[in-house]
Amino acid sequence: MAGAVACNTSNGIHTGRVLAPVAVRTSMLTAMEAVKNRLRAIIIPVVKLSSGLTLRNREWFRNSVDIFPAASGGHERTASTSRKLTLPGTLATCEAMKEVDCTPLAVEGPVETPVATAAPRNRTVAVDIGGVTIGGDAPIVVQSMTNTDTADIEATVAQVAALAQAGSEIVRITVDRAEAAAAVPHIRDKLVKLGLDVPLVGDFHYIGHTLLADHPACAAALAKYRINPGNVGFGQKRDRQFGKIVETAIRHGKAIRIGANWGSLDQALLTRLMDDNAKAEAPLSAAAVTREAMVQSALLSAHQAEAIGLGRDRIVLSAKVSQVQDLIAVYRMLAARTDHALHLGLTEAGMGSKGVVASSAALGILLQDGIGDTIRISLTPEPGGDRTLEVKVCQELLQTMGFRAFVPIVAACPGCGRTTSTLFQELAKAIQDHIAERMPVWKETCPGVETMQVAVMGCIVNGPGESKHADIGISLPGTGETPAAPVFIDGKKAMTLRGPDIADEFKQIVEDYVARRFGGAGAV
């Protein structure tokens, strides 16, 4: 031990100064615990290090410094994963430590800790969907689905276009009746005329075999057919109807997604598994059998399709449920048993924040496990709400987890009692809107701009620090602070903005930065 702290109780204030090693008896431990608790509860720790470093953070103190008996009988400060660094000349100030001799403050030094990284992606068979690859080495694909009546060609074209322009790389449309099937090739043509070649997926239930047979132009215009093994047909008809859809896909060179769904699970399969389970010596729970039925439903149908002649490189699987933990369990089982490309999605995720949170929690965990080749986040929009929100959430999920980059991220603090004016919220929104507005141009002229990180912070507490971590950041003045906003570029303070035009000036600074770093002429 490098030193010990002797106590000075003059003026009722205890100070501990490193002098020499002093053994502390085990019986003193209880007193030390009391000291620790008093330290935590009463004072904001101010630990002045002789190196000149001052630490003023109660949480830091609570979390990173702990006091426990060392083998020598002394006290050491430690944390779970670090090498110990005993700083000479440590000075602790503490009203509560009147009666106690102190050993040196062994402060933890930094250690190299790896950031969390996702497990390697599960190796799956790549599937081409109208020019977009799902699985294999391809990036995780974002997809979405319309909620228009597909027979309404204009409305469907408009929504597909909006979804594609928002970043949906594949769009699914409902094909539920003859009028919808007849509309599909027209929708395809109109999208092409708009310059949008986003692949379309037809969503078929019950009569998909008939619709595809009766509307070959529809079968040709679609890039993939989505079928639900629980809704293809029943009894002997099921295999025949399933076979017809698969043969159509083979004939047209299309892919199929076999999408099992908790709400329309193949009842014959479920019943058989439940019966078998009832006879087992150690029966599983009904929920476990249902999860197994979901997985088997997808796998058996895939096997059947392959037996008919559809290549494995034409098959995508999904097994959607509406509960987060069940979804994680089902996809882990599925991924462990097959190398088919997997489409992830939480079905019936719900509205607003509930749908976003539930989907992000479930998909985030699976993606971190290396599971999933394409995602859809099924949000129920508010009446008249924006359908493209589901695309945005997919992109933000993938980007915040580090899988893909789509648009520059604006980090903004939540604001608090230090941001009593609306300046901060207004600037954060103005920058976000500006970036969204400029992205179509930047995408063409400034490759890599989507990786840019911008910070808009509300006050001096975290503002300069967070701004330095971003590529470009601004720290606005909080309530009572000098009305000046330092701007940080590439980690260094570049300038200070003042006055009523801070927002416009900062936007221009962002523009200049984008042009300088990512683009050339035409970038601004």
Ligand code: SF4
């Ligand atoms: S940076 Fe400042 S304004 Fe923003 S949340 Fe933190 S203390 Fe509040």
